[in-house]
Amino acid sequence: MKNTVATIMKQKSEHDRITMLTAYDYSTAKLIDDAGAEMILVGDSLGMVMLGYEDTLSVTMEDMIHHTAAVSRGVKNAMIVADLPFMSYQTSVYDAVFNAGRLIKEGHANAVKLEGGTKFAPHIKAITDSSIPVVGHIGMTPQSVNMFGGFRVQGKSEQAALELINDARAVEKAGACAVVMECVPDKLAEYITDILTVPTIGIGAGNKCDGQVLVYQDMLGMYSDFTPKFVKKFGNIGEAMTEAFRAYINETKSGVFPSEEHSFKINDNIDFEKLERECRQNADR
Ligand code: KIV
Numbered sequence: 001m002k003n004t005v006a007t008i009m010k011q012k013s014e015h016d017r018i019t020m021l022t023a024y025d026y027s028t029a030k031l032i033d034d035a036g037a038e039m040i041l042v043g044d045s046l047g048m049v050m051l052g053y054e055d056t057l058s059v060t061m062e063d064m065i066h067h068t069a070a071v072s073r074g075v076k077n078a079m080i081v082a083d084l085p086f087m088s089y090q091t092s093v094y095d096a097v098f099n100a101g102r103l104i105k106e107g108h109a110n111a112v113k114l115e116g117g118t119k120f121a122p123h124i125k126a127i128t129d130s131s132i133p134v135v136g137h138i139g140m141t142p143q144s145v146n147m148f149g150g151f152r153v154q155g156k157s158e159q160a161a162l163e164l165i166n167d168a169r170a171v172e173k174a175g176a177c178a179v180v181m182e183c184v185p186d187k188l189a190e191y192i193t194d195i196l197t198v199p200t201i202g203i204g205a206g207n208k209c210d211g212q213v214l215v216y217q218d219m220l221g222m223y224s225d226f227t228p229k230f231v232k233k234f235g236n237i238g239e240a241m242t243e244a245f246r247a248y249i250n251e252t253k254s255g256v257f258p259s260e261e262h263s264f265k266i267n268d269n270i271d272f273e274k275l276e277r278e279c280r281q282n283a284d285r
Helices: 005-013 026-035 061-074 093-105 118-129 142-148 158-174 186-195 237-254 272-284
Strands: 018-022 039-042 079-083 111-115 134-139 178-182 200-203 211-214
Touching: 005 018, 005 079, 026 039, 026 061, 039 061, 039 211, 061 079, 061 093, 093 111, 093 118, 111 118, 111 142, 118 134, 118 158, 134 158, 158 178, 158 186, 178 186, 186 200
Parallel strands: 018 039, 018 211, 039 079, 079 111, 111 134, 134 178, 178 200, 200 211
Antiparallel strands: none
């Protein structure tokens, strides 16, 4: 069954926790979809975990469309949310609608996500008015890393907590169908989850959000450049991959691979020199 805005709203009302994971390519998206996650996020985190940038700021619309289209080819059931990258929506409401449209038409996403609260309410409203579902993203918003002076927990002081509550309300009022909360103290995230009618999806926001999201390379132990406190490793796939790569290298160097099992056969009696000679003679005629 395809997950939609309606099904995730139902999950909130039934206290059925929403699971979301990032994916950036066909094969991984297919595995996550088969595992049963209700939402897949093509996050601009792809700039870091797929493209090797030190933050998300260099990610382009072309990058996002390319990866979203690959994900959409692998997914049957999950609701696909694609990030609007840095400077694809901050510049104007027009750009926000135009670029959201590209993620839907060219990337085949089901919804878009953008970072920011009250200040971006007009952008969220215009996109939803164009019939494109929007997921908000508040708290630690990585596209503002230069303003924050690093990846830091947000909403810790009373003033900051109040601003975050206002942001959450503004994003919902503007029409967002869900709100991602990143690096927010758990009590504050719980309060915001209670006052919103749309689902909250936490990442470093405690256990009381309506759902959770993680970057798949983080939870599989495949990305070691930077591991935030909120990451739990559910597997050690990075190590398993390195081991498998080493085994391939060793077997190839020693001649163990490929064995007969992985080779193709031809008639054992064939004489290739004779075959070539005959071929040449035929050509000379
Ligand atoms: O880009 C991303 O992967 C995200 C998640 C961290 C929520 O925005």
